[in-house]
Amino acid sequence: MYIKQLELNNFRNIDNIKINFEDGINLIHGENGVGKTSIVEAIYYLGNLGSFRTSDDTALIKDKEAFANIDAKTSEKEFNIKIFKDKKELKINEIPFKKYRDYLGELNIIGFCPEDIYLFKDSPRLRRGFLDKEISKIDKKYLMDTLKVNKILKERNKLLKSFDKYKKEVITILDKKLASLQSRIINKRSKFIKSLEEEANSMKQLFEYKYDISLIYNTFVKLDSDNLENEILSIYEKGLDNDIERMVTNNGVHKDDWNVRVNDIEIKDYASQGEQRMMVLIIKLSLAQMIK
Template sequence: MKIKTLSLKRFRNFKEMEIEFGDGLTLVLGKNGVGKTNLLEAIHYLGTLRSFRRAKEKDMVSFGEEFFEVKGKTDGLEIKVLWMAGKKNIELDGKRIKKVEDAFGKLLTVAFTSHDLFLIDGPPQERRRFFDMLLSKIDISYLSDLIAYRKVLKQRNALLSREEIKEEEMNIWDEQLIPLGERIVQKRRELLKDFREKVKNFFEVLSGKKLEIIYNPTFDPDKGMRGELLARREAERIYHTTLTGPHRDNYIFLVDGKDAKKFSSLGERRALAFALRLSEAETIREKRDEYPVLLLDEVIGELDRTRVYNTLKLVLSYPQTFLATAREEVLSTEGVNVIRIDTEDGTPVIERSY
């Protein structure tokens, strides 16, 4: 899968811009603050309908404007997203799409950014989000279950917030929550069977250390969700929230047997974050039988020189990779596509060399 063209209107610091992309490796060069990350963010947004910076869409609108539009053409599809007044208008080949899941993953992307350290250092929801995004990219039914689960969970928590709770009402929401929660947990377990080995291998190449991934669901998947949900009923009434389910699961990364969040060095955590993204890309390639577009935002600036070269060896086999960096001196521009971004009166100016 490749992105051929990108058109932006009122997106971040790009008031209006159109650009064509080539195959293979594209270096996105320029000083800090000129819009390199914004360009990669726009490509990622077309595929996931969200920012890899975890930004709200209102913050992605150019200053003083009221909307943004991102449009791109892939190998065989045109995707357009118009955001205005808190609402998305999504079109595929000119036809409006009502459900987010119908447009999600039409452009497959994997973004490597400095924010990926939160996968190790951050709270459990960061790790859940990573695996949920990956599973949604390779299995659209997982995304549908996840959306449905969150809707039911919201209603169940609203019921738990009441002073008086009728048991029959709780049972109604339980009957909807349980099958969704069990399917989500089962698919998370199945993913890890192959994914775990990929991450371990990539991490060893990048760091020389051993890795283990532990998945801790809130209920025993072999016994089902119902028993644990009933066992915590009184506690839920006290805390006014649902205490059992995939929304409270956790993943733990062990480096040489120790919790990476607590004991690993910064270099090891960066290598682990990068290994997770590489494994995401390879999993998508295998499960979807398509190569995702790789988006690397300043990651070479965070690894030592040896790991820079290891990084390039691992990603150059992909049909289309974008690598944004201000460190032009560590890379050769010979034989690759180059996009240089400069600013003129605060407006990005793009030069291409293909």
């Protein structure tokens, strides 16, 4: 499947444009500031419901206009997104999608830009966000689980902030839920990272890259444990006093991280800018291979 036709209205500096793409590689060229990156941005938006350049949708709407419009046709489906300042409307084949999570995964778009080396340099939050987004595209239940965990953690932290012995019982109930949800999330993250590592090690041949690539998943529980759920529960039990003292939940998938090692050294400490960029490209292409 590929995007045959793209039409943009009031997107960035573009009034109206209709582009027909060919199956295969398409090159977009033009003077500075004509809107080349904006076209790529609109395509990215179709699959990710967000831009790679900004987290503020307002910036995408042409100055002084009320909304922007992205229309795309593949051989199978028609996608339509209207971006307003405070919301977006999504349609596939004219059928509205009220929930973003139902829409996500319908059109898989992998973006790559030089800034993507943030993946290695930036905070764990960004790397978790990357994982969550990519896994959610292929697994809706995963997305629901992560949303539930966030909600329960909020509740738990509230209880910790005003802790008294009566709240312990509620926390125990929450911890049981957390253990079950988080064991599923951890298993899926671990599996996903393993597949990505495998794919990356075959993808690297394309770049004549000879080193071993390892993707390491760091979480708060031992991955090889026989009963992950019980293990998590016991960590929460043992950590409760510390949690009460610090008034926050210290263990959980909300602290997870992953990183890339080449030749057993963490990439951000070892590889050059160029090599790091290539590694991001290897990872993005591997992703594309996985969700194909």
